[in-house]
Amino acid sequence: MAGTPSCLESTCQDQAHEEPDTADGSASGRTAQTARAFVRDYMAFLLPRDLNSLWTIGAMLMAVLVLMLLSGLTLALTYTPDASLAFSSVETLERRVPFGWLLRSLHMTGATFFMAALYLHVFRGLWYGSYRAPRQGLWSVGTVLLILVMVTAFAGYVLPWGQMSYWGADVAGKAVGAIPLVGNTLEGVFLGGESPGTATLHRMFVLHFTLAFTIVGLVLLHVAILHRRGSTSPSGAAGQDRARMLPFHPYFTVKDGLGVVVLAILFTLVMCFWPGLVTEAANYRPANPLHTPADIEPEWYFLPFYGMLQAVPSKFFGLLVSGGAVAILLVVPWLDRGTAATFAAGRWGGLRWLPRVALGVLVCSCVLAGLAGRHHVQGVWLLLGRLATVGYYLYFLGFLPFYSRLVGREARS
Numbered sequence: 109m110a111g112t113p114s115c116l117e118s119t120c121q122d123q124a125h126e127e128p129d130t131a132d133g134s135a136s137g138r139t140a141q142t143a144r145a146f147v148r149d150y151m152a153f154l155l156p157r158d159l160n161s162l163w164t165i166g167a168m169l170m171a172v173l174v175l176m177l178l179s180g181l182t183l184a185l186t187y188t189p190d191a192s193l194a195f196s197s198v199e200t201l202e203r204r205v206p207f208g209w210l211l212r213s214l215h216m217t218g219a220t221f222f223m224a225a226l227y228l229h230v231f232r233g234l235w236y237g238s239y240r241a242p243r244q245g246l247w248s249v250g251t252v253l254l255i256l257v258m259v260t261a262f263a264g265y266v267l268p269w270g271q272m273s274y275w276g277a278d279v280a281g282k283a284v285g286a287i288p289l290v291g292n293t294l295e296g297v298f299l300g301g302e303s304p305g306t307a308t309l310h311r312m313f314v315l316h317f318t319l320a321f322t323i324v325g326l327v328l329l330h331v332a333i334l335h336r337r338g339s340t341s342p343s344g345a346a347g348q349d350r351a352r353m354l355p356f357h358p359y360f361t362v363k364d365g366l367g368v369v370v371l372a373i374l375f376t377l378v379m380c381f382w383p384g385l386v387t388e389a390a391n392y393r394p395a396n397p398l399h400t401p402a403d404i405e406p407e408w409y410f411l412p413f414y415g416m417l418q419a420v421p422s423k424f425f426g427l428l429v430s431g432g433a434v435a436i437l438l439v440v441p442w443l444d445r446g447t448a449a450t451f452a453a454g455r456w457g458g459l460r461w462l463p464r465v466a467l468g469v470l471v472c473s474c475v476l477a478g479l480a481g482r483h484h485v486q487g488v489w490l491l492l493g494r495l496a497t498v499g500y501y502l503y504f505l506g507f508l509p510f511y512s513r514l515v516g517r518e519a520r521s
Contacts, residue, residue, distance in 0.1 A: 150356065151355065151356055151357035151361075152355050152356070152357075153335055153355065153356045154338075154350065154353040154355060154356075155339050155353060155354060155355075155356055155360055156339060156340075156343070157352055157353060157354045158342050158343055158352070159339070159341065159342065159363075160342055161367065162228070162232040162235075163232070163339070163360075164363055164364050164367030164368075165225050165228050165229045165232065165367070167364035167365075167367055168221075168225050168367055168371045169222065169225050169226060169229065170327070171368045171371065171372075172218050172225065172371070173222065173323070173324070175218050176215060176218045176219070176320075177320060177324070179211050179212075179214045179215040179218065180316075180317075182211050183201065183211055183212060183215060184317065186200065186201045186208070187201070187267065187313070189267070189309040189310050189312075189313040190306050190309065191269065191304075191305045191395070192306075194267065194269035194309055195394040195395065196394075198212070198268050198269075213379050213383065216386050216387060217375060217378055217386050219407075220385070220386040220407075220408075221371070221374075221378075222257070223257070223258075223407075223409040224409070225371075227409070230250075230437070231471070233247065233250070234440075234470075235467060236340050236341075239441040240441065240444065243333075243337050243340070243441075244442075245337070246333045246334055246337055247440065247441055248438060248441070249326060249330045250330055252326060252438075253327065253330060254437070255435075256323055256326065257323060258434065259315070259319060260315070260316055260319040260320060261407070261410075262276075262280070262406075262410070263312040263313075263316035263319070264312075264316045265406070265407060266308065266309070266312045267309065267312055267313060268391060269309065269395045270388075270390065270391030270392060270394065270395060271390045271391060271393045271395055271396060271399075271401050272388055272390050272391040272401065272404070272405075273391055273395060274304055274396075274397065275400065275401055275404045277299070277304040277308055278303065278304050279404060281298050281303075281304065282423075283417065283426075283427050284298050284427075286423035286424045286427055287424060287427065288424060291424075298311070303397065304395075403484070405481065405482055411478035411479075411481040411482055412474045412475075412477040412481065413431075413433055413434065413477075413481075414430070415477035415479070415481030415482075415493045415496065415497075416430045416477050416493070416500070417481075418481060418484065418485040418493065419477070419480065419490065419494045419496075429497060432501075433497075433500060436501070436504050440504065440508065443504055443505070443508045443512075444508040444509070444511075444512045445512045462511065463507075463511060466503055466511070467503070469502075470499070470500060470503040472499070473496040473497070473499035473500040473503070475496075476492050476493070476495070476496035477493055477500065480493030480496060481493070
């Protein structure tokens with residue numbers, strides 16, 4: 109019995125001498141060890157146990173992003189960024205390349221689902237105050253991601269070079285050209301000439317392709333900051349007590365997996381049975397600079413900002429209002445100066461429903477602005493579009509500073 113421990117000890121010492129040699133002598137061994145440590149740390153990451161289904165949207169976004177990257181890289185193999193060949197290259201892809209129609213359907217449906225999930229992700233952040241200290245950096249990176257995704261989506265919308273693609277680029281170019289002093293220069297850089305053409309397609313193709321990988325890098329940064337700062341909780345600061353947390357695996361991997369499965373089912377239903385929800389008939393006609401479509405409108409996820417653009421009589425100020433509607437998200441953590449602990453303590457006479465009502469007004473304003481944009485802000489839609497624009501900005505510039513100051517004062521008292 110006395111010799112057994114010494115035998116085990118010598119064996120362990122031999123293994124200890126062998127393992128570093130293997131790890132140091134092989135790059136693949138070091139990489140494997142790093143990957144295992146990362147997975148182990150990721151799976152052990154603690155999250156509040158009361159996270160609801162809105163927290164599964166992040167996993168859905170990751171799944172759709174991977175699908176978009178794989179399908180986009182495959183589509184790029186047959187696409188030709190030339191004004192005379194772009195439309196026919198897309199048609200060839202759909203009709204002659206094996207499963208080309210499926211790849212393009214996956215990419216188009218993925219764009220719609222990605223934007224819808226991203227808007228829900230932003231809504232969840234506003235609802236639960238995920239932008240408050242100490243997560244300002246997390247919110248800022250997420251907002252930059254939103255902006256880059258919107259730019260990438262617009263560039264991808266131009267690439268098929270159908271009627272809506274061409275005239276969408278033309279409208280965007282004229283909007284940029286309305287900027288005083290530098291407008292004409294920026295329009296020339298954007299379009300590559302006086303009107304959309306081959307140079308425009310080259311610019312949009314490079315932008316679409318490059319930003320896709322930039323988005324992947326920012327997503328990794330977003331996740332890294334999340335692991336550093338921790339996740340918010342529906343119950344506020346109380347829900348982030350370490351005793352009330354659970355490891356990511358298996359508790360949340362199962363929930364996220366279920367969310368991805370539900371998304372996949374909805375994705376398949378839309379792609380196979382209701383493709384009209386994600387496609388536009390006018391864009392299946394080749395671009396014709398001599399024929400302006402009767403109704404020029406962007407994809408649904410740009411309609412609220414398009415409605416704000418049209419609701420303002422001046423092109424330049426309309427561009428400011430439309431672009432500012434996205435840019436204002438960057439400063440939300442500084443417009444709302446409260447903290448999660450402050451809002452948990454403050455009751456303001458029991459009127460905790462007020463932020464929910466205000467956020468409901470924000471959502472209704474977005475919907476109204478989108479409907480106004482779809483109806484080209486004509487007639488009664490002009491009034492509704494302007495009211496929606498005012499309601500949107502009032503939430504950020506009026507309600508958030510007022511409510512955070514009021515709740516903070518009550519918490520101190």
